[in-house]
Amino acid sequence: MSSLITKVRLKQIEALLEQGKRLDERGLMDYRPIQIEQGVIEKAEGSARVLLGKTEVLVGVKVESGEPFPDTPNEGVMTVNAELVPLASPNFEPGPPDENSIELARVVDRGIRESHAIDTAKLCIEPGKKVFVVFVDVYVLNYDGNLIDASAIAAIAALMNTKMSNYEVKDGEVKIKQGYTQLPMKAHPVTVTIAKICNKLLVDPWIEEESVMDSRISFASNEKGEICAIQKGGSGFFSPQQILEASKIAVEKAAELRKQFDW
């Protein structure tokens, strides 16, 4: 957005924030409506489409057999990739992933990995040789702000929806058998992003707020209310007090959302 419009918008947003209001009439601690739809792509082992207001993210999960990492020979592998698809915003361009999509993928990855959401020990086929590799692909279909939370929710919803083919090992070959097994999961982390605008904290910034925000901070937390991953972004700063306040808001909000989703 051009800097002039941004400055005008900022004044408007600032005036509203002074009264505890937002442009889209939400309270500072309110999320936009969230819809989760699972199993939308039949050919993927797992999938979910999440609408967070007008932000729309589709996550597909593919499971294949592959080699484990040498330092974790008994554990399955998980990778997250994110595509800011050009149809999602006039500002997204085709081409190799830029720093924004790489950051998005790595923040979603950390939330899943550090909370041990996937029980990777149960994804071992033959120690040191063959394990299941879980590919989580985040596809942003419409950008209207807060891609991190929408993508993190969609990724967990898609993993919960993931069914792997049953298999047997014959002469070192993995053979597919009939039937499916649910992907084993141990936690359901929820990521909550808090933006700072004019020194005020608010959750779930939408596109108008993201264009003027000073900085943002995202916390992934698990069922026990423990923090599993943090990422600060944007070219502003937070005071230490604001960070502690944000961490408490994030853990509370995550519990609320988890209840809402029945996770």
Added chain:
Amino acid sequence: MNEKPEKLIDKKGIRSDGRKVDELRPLKLQVGVLSNADGSAYIEHGKNKILAAAFGPREVHPKHLMQPDRMVLKVRYHMAPFSVQERKSPAPSRREVELSKVIKEALEPALFLELYPRTGVDVYVEVLQADGGTRCAAITAAALAIADSGVPMRDLVVACAAGKVDDTVVLDLYDAEDKLGAADVPVAFMPNLNAVTLLQMDGILSTEEFEKAMNMAMEGCRKIYQMQKEALKTKYMVVKEAGEE
């Protein structure tokens, strides 16, 4: 690699590299180490060896990145292929792209971007040897390089990590602690402005442990901040002495 990880902290509270829980690794900071850069710095933080160079304010390349109302800061964090145990491909990894972005965002709050429209400052960070906590050491060095280049700053940015090892919150994790420990919290800080400009975390911490780790990291930052200022002054002491001869 199935062996149980060795104890990282012994009964007396001494860590596997001989440090106390709240002790920093030895640091060495040097300013003005590269003659072709407008500003430069070298940091040894434990076994981390990192060079940082700043160029600018100068024309922005490619031109379409130029901003009519402010300066553009570009940061490239890069690891040398020989900096780690297994050779790292020199092509930028996804990790390096992300770190370049968060380091840039950690430095931006220190700069008066709006005072230098249509210009750019480029910061290049080369990790020559890595031993855990390179993003923090890189920020500490990059801030010194920018200060050395003469670009005005609101404050120096200094960074340090804290984390959790064997159920204990400790300061400044080195490689083995980072890999085997429970959590790592890198923090970048501008002490005079009480502003946190980078905060990341991986691992599992309760909110109380997180608060403790963040405070411990900021305490570490304050100590390194003194060394940063000392390093800047030392460069001019050397210049002065040379002038007097």
